[in-house]
Amino acid sequence: MxxxxxxxxxxxxxxxxxxxxxxxxxxPRPAWLDLALHASLDDAARYPSATEAERAVAARHGRDPAEALATAGAAEAFSLVARLRPWRRPAVVHPQFTEPHAALRQAGHVVTELVLAEPFRLDPAVVPDDADLVMIGNPTNPTGVLHPRTTIRELLREDRLVVVDEAFMDAVPGEPETLAGERLPGLLVIRSLTKHWGIPGVRAGYVVAEPDVVRDLRDGQVPWSVSSAAAAAMVACSTAExxxxxxxxxxxxxxxxxxxxxxxxxxxxxxxxxxxxxxxxxxxxxxxxxxxxxxxxxxxxxxxxxxxxxxxxxxxxxxxxxxxxxxxxxxxxxxxxx
Missing domain, CATH: 3.90.1150.10 (Aspartate Aminotransferase, domain 1)
Structure with missing residues (x-):
């Protein structure tokens, strides 16, 4: 391998x-989602815009549009975070989805692996005080462990960014431990539409965080990385229906x-x-x-x-x-x- x-x-x-x-x-996908994806082809002759999508996902979490960034799936978000700052000691809580670790390594960072022992529940004490970036999944892939949001909040520190991958949070009824709606300094949440809506080929995801963090991430984003189809999916999947x-x-x-x-x-x-x-x-x-x-x-x-x-x-x-x-x-x- x-x-x-x-x-x-x-x-x-x-x-x-x-x-x-x-x-x-x-x-099967809902009919309304297929209709939105098919209708997005009418915009294929124009360069895509994610502005409406960002308004929709921000409203879905009770946040301001300046706090949301549409991305080409969660994978792009991981790469943007990896290149956001010259991280001194980025740490990844394992076992978890490996793409955040790979993105950091690709960006030239040496990653501190924080490997949890079975039953794979987060202990904030395992995170070094000098870690300026901490990445964790919730619920975590592949363990399926859902960490209490109060425990994740304990990771927050001045001069530290805590990134929570909530790609599978929508599979949890009621989403009781989501942090996507919380405005906390140093907290960044990544969401994905891939799994729950059966559209991995569309590459639709987004970030919610403080406006200055979102602005810096946007500055590092490739222009037009979010397709018209992905933007349409974000709008469609944020409605009351x-x-x-x-x-x-x-x-x-x-x-x-x-x-x-x-x-x-x-x-x-x-x-x-x-x-x-x-x-x-x-x-x-x-x-x-x-x-x-x-x-x-x-x-x-x-x-x-x-x-x-x-x-x-x-x-x-x-x-x-x-x-x-x-x-x-x-x-x-x-x-x-x-």
Whole structure:
């Protein structure tokens, strides 16, 4: 593997395998979202503008438009943050999505890895006092741990930027631990529309932060990086109708995940209790490859700092679809017991 930090689930779900590797909602897009995406093609002859999108996402979190920046997915936001300042000691809380770490390294920074021990819950004491940038996911990918926002607030310091990746927060019913609506000095929240709305190819995400931080990020952004389609998706997914559908999906995902976790427990498969649209499970060394041989794609987890080859991440699917995965796991365990 050329670079484990740049390995992602979409690479796993190829070759006709059943996809439990990619954390995208397993269902059709709403008709109103498809209409908005199709209508955005009418603007393809003009250079895109994200102004309306930024107004929409800011209003969705009760913030001023000057506090929002539209980005080409969360990935662009990570790169913008990495190049925002000459960070003295950037720290990334692991195990978590590796792209923030990769973006910092690409920008020439030496990253301090803060690897949490199981059960992977944040202890603010592990963060060095001199860390001037701290990046953490909430809920965290791949562990599914939802950190209390009061705990994350403890990370805030003068002359420190705390970046919270909330790419999966919309999968949590009610979003009880979101910080996106809080105006706190030194806090930056990244959101993504990719997973919950099934549009990874559109690359729609955004940042909310203090106006001066947003302004500095915008200064480092490539012109027109946010397409007309992405801007249209942000507007469409910020309406009252969209928020109602987002909560319905979150409740559905929550029920699917509980069903999956109960089945894993019944089978004796150890896993981390999750609040996201995936479950981190310990299937044993060789389990990832054996599932591939059985036609099932799950996300290998040994590319996440702090995890080894016994772990895999399983995307939440409707129970009827999860049955194939569970049957394959059961067969593997029976073979192992011999």
């Amino acid at each position: 050329p670079d484990p930090l740049r390995h992602h689930g979409d690479l796993e779900a190829r070759g006709g395998l059943l996809d439990f590797a990619v954390n995208v909602y397993d269902g 969209a928020l109602t559908e987002a909560e319905r999906r979150a409740l559905e995902i929550d029920a699917w995940r509980r069903d999956l976790e109960e089945s894993l427990s019944t089978m004796g498969v150890r896993h981390v209790p999750s609040r996201a649209s995936f479950v981190l499970a310990e299937v044993g060394a060789g389990g990832h490859a054996a599932l591939r041989d059985a036609g099932i794609a799950v996300r290998r987890a040994d590319t996440f700092p702090g995890l080894g080859p016994a772990w895999v991440r399983i995307a939440v699917r409707p129970p009827a679809r999860s049955r194939s995965l569970l049957d394959a796991l059961s067969a593997l365990r029976s073979d192992a017991l011999g």
